[in-house]
Amino acid sequence: xxxxxxxxxxxxxxxxxxxxxxxxxxxxxxxxxxxxxxxxxxxxxxxxxxxxxxxxxxxxxxxxxxxxxxxxxxxxxxxxxxxxxxxxxxxxxxxxxxxxxxxxxxxxxxxxxxxxxxxxxxxxxxxxxxxxxxxxxxxxxxxxxxxxxxxxxxxxxxxxxxxxxxxxxxxxxxxxxxxxxxxxxxxxxxxxxxxxxxxxxxxxxxxxxxxxxxxxxxxxxxxxxxxxxxxxxxxxxxxxxxxxxxxxxxxxxxxxxxxxxxxxxxxxxxxxxxxxxxxxxxxxxxxxxxxxxxxxxxxxxxxxxxxxxxxxxxxxxxxxxxxxxxxxxxxxxxxxxxxxxxxxxxxxxxxxxxxxxxxxxxxxxxxxxxxxxxxxxxxxxxxxxxxxxxxxxxxxxxxxxxxxxxxxxxxxxxxxxxxxxxxxxxxxxxxxxxxxxxxxxxxxxxxxxxxxxxxxxxxxxxxxxxxxxxxxxxxxxxxxxxxxxxxxxxxxxxxxxxxxxxxxxxxxxxxxxxxxxxxxxxxxxxxxxxxxxxxxxxxxxxxxxxxxxxxxxxxxxxxxxxxxxxxxxxxxxxxxxxxxxxxxxxxxxxxxxxxxxxxxxx
Numbered sequence: 001x002x003x004x005x006x007x008x009x010x011x012x013x014x015x016x017x018x019x020x021x022x023x024x025x026x027x028x029x030x031x032x033x034x035x036x037x038x039x040x041x042x043x044x045x046x047x048x049x050x051x052x053x054x055x056x057x058x059x060x061x062x063x064x065x066x067x068x069x070x071x072x073x074x075x076x077x078x079x080x081x082x083x084x085x086x087x088x089x090x091x092x093x094x095x096x097x098x099x100x101x102x103x104x105x106x107x108x109x110x111x112x113x114x115x116x117x118x119x120x121x122x123x124x125x126x127x128x129x130x131x132x133x134x135x136x137x138x139x140x141x142x143x144x145x146x147x148x149x150x151x152x153x154x155x156x157x158x159x160x161x162x163x164x165x166x167x168x169x170x171x172x173x174x175x176x177x178x179x180x181x182x183x184x185x186x187x188x189x190x191x192x193x194x195x196x197x198x199x200x201x202x203x204x205x206x207x208x209x210x211x212x213x214x215x216x217x218x219x220x221x222x223x224x225x226x227x228x229x230x231x232x233x234x235x236x237x238x239x240x241x242x243x244x245x246x247x248x249x250x251x252x253x254x255x256x257x258x259x260x261x262x263x264x265x266x267x268x269x270x271x272x273x274x275x276x277x278x279x280x281x282x283x284x285x286x287x288x289x290x291x292x293x294x295x296x297x298x299x300x301x302x303x304x305x306x307x308x309x310x311x312x313x314x315x316x317x318x319x320x321x322x323x324x325x326x327x328x329x330x331x332x333x334x335x336x337x338x339x340x341x342x343x344x345x346x347x348x349x350x351x352x353x354x355x356x357x358x359x360x361x362x363x364x365x366x367x368x369x370x371x372x373x374x375x376x377x378x379x380x381x382x383x384x385x386x387x388x389x390x391x392x393x394x395x396x397x398x399x400x401x402x403x404x405x406x407x408x409x410x411x412x413x414x415x416x417x418x419x420x421x422x423x424x425x426x427x428x429x430x431x432x433x434x435x436x437x438x439x440x441x442x443x444x445x446x447x448x449x450x451x452x453x454x455x456x457x458x459x460x461x462x463x464x465x466x467x468x469x470x471x472x473x474x475x476x477x478x479x480x481x482x483x484x485x486x487x488x489x490x491x492x493x494x495x496x497x498x499x500x501x502x503x504x505x506x507x508x509x510x511x512x513x514x515x516x517x518x519x520x521x522x523x524x525x526x527x528x529x530x531x532x533x534x535x536x537x538x539x540x541x542x543x544x545x546x547x548x549x550x551x552x553x554x555x556x557x558x559x560x561x562x563x564x565x566x567x568x569x570x571x572x573x574x575x576x577x578x579x580x581x582x583x584x585x586x587x588x589x590x591x592x593x594x595x596x597x598x599x600x601x602x
Contacts, residue, residue: 218262430507
């Protein structure tokens with residue numbers, strides 16, 4: 001075991017930096033133009049800054065309590081560590097970025113301005129424990145941070161009281177040790193009864209009363225109805241009636257009888273094919289129910305009789321996770337495949353489409369303000385892991401987790417060809433600057449090289465570059481399209497690294513290089529930096545790390561422990577970064593949070 005993971009030395013006579021990475025020496029040769037180099041000189045951060053401009057993603061796969069509408073006309077939802085306020089008409093966003101890790105729940109105060117949002121445990125030393133943040137949706141200022149040290153794993157539900165104008169807040173811990181013995185999926189203050197909270201979850205719907213700072217509970221009685229495995233959602237009428245949707249596909253209306261027990265008074269059994277993932281009370285008094293499996297949205301009157309109106313989320317976009325109503329009477333629907341729809345029951349239009357599995361592949365278009373992402377979603381192909389775009393901007397190559405790769409025409413999305421030469425996942429893939437070759441680095445330690453003809457329409461294998469002792473995770477081509485660490489097209493090994501010290505590289509995605517050695521943080525173990533990208537004007541370099549940070553440095557960034565700007569927004573490991581063609585924006589990809597962030601370079 002090595003106590004020092006990353007240690008730097010510079011040998012002046014030899015002209016290289018020597019890094020001990022977990023005890024293993026790595027030699028990074030300096031360009032011959034560098035005659036003097038002091039490894040202890042400070043590296044100042046760049047003058048340029050990053051500002052979050054747009055968030056691509058929505059967390060519907062595994063989160064509830066995640067979609068509402070504001071009086072401003074914006075919908076509010078969350079993904080990663082960001083709460084997004086999105087005007088779907090203008091496609092403009094604002095963001096609350098006070099959280100340090102995954103946001104799990106939202107609630108709007110009766111004043112329609114204050115927001116409560118709860119998060120999971122995070123990396124931050126000061127505010128890394130699960131907590132609730134109260135903030136102003138107009139100014140984005142944090143008002144209170146509460147619950148630090150009180151929660152175990154995550155805050156899964158929050159709700160403001162209604163009767164007393166939001167003077168109380170209920171927050172539920174996503175742990176095994178809370179007042180309810182089973183997992184809680186929703187908890188809300190009753191709209192007409194003071195100090196009353198209704199919660200639901202595994203095998204239960206519970207009515208709580210707060211008296212003398214103590215919660216007293218009464219469980220709902222199912223009577224002749226089969227007790228479902230889960231009560232998935234609750235909603236309230238303006239009169240205070242409680243409605244629930246469950247895993248058996250039923251919708252129940254609950255009321256308190258003279259004895260004080262809460263019982264079912266109306267039912268719509270088998271309302272959906274499987275679970276009723278969400279029930280929502282519309283402003284006109286009708287109820288919408290959303291099916292998790294059948295993707296249907298059905299309208300009911302307050303007696304749980306169908307009105308005949310219904311809609312359906314298109315196939316491939318997931319089941320209904322949540323429903324809300326905007327200021328114009330349109331419905332907004334979140335799905336289990338991380339998508340948002342808006343419209344009427346009869347016509348829903350997709351507004352947000354996010355990845356719904358781990359995301360690693362990212363490539364910027366060579367000339368236009370566009371970018372390509374590739375994840376493990378497995379929508380139409382094998383799970384994808386890497387991607388790149390031909391210099392002509394018309395064709396993309398996509399590497400998969402199974403070891404195959406395919407070329408795709410971006411104009412019509414037709415698959416041009418598929419190759420399966422690697423035994424394991426394609427970790428990285430890149431066209432040469434002249435577009436004549438394609439290199440694919442695999443988890444099987446090899447780089448597979450292909451010739452490219454007819455502007456990216458035809459491919460043939462040239463050879464395999466062998467000799468790596470581990471996975472090939474990154475690769476860069478020289479500007480003359482002759483080198484990728486190996487010699488192309490012969491795939492002969494260039495044994496003297498010093499002979500390539502003055503080679504100009506078209507890209508800078510390899511994370512260990514003399515000119516980017518400073519992107520490695522103190523204590524790094526060699527796996528903490530997942531990717532990097534150099535701006536096209538060669539003034540900046542950005543990196544993606546395991547701590548949820550996007551980092552921006554000056555380029556070259558050779559000084560160890562260089563100072564840069566570290567930005568948060570992602571909630572898991574950041575897997576990749578890429579500058580757009582004009583360097584005006586930086587794109588970052590989150591692995592586990594499945595979110596793409598768009599940053600403006602200021």
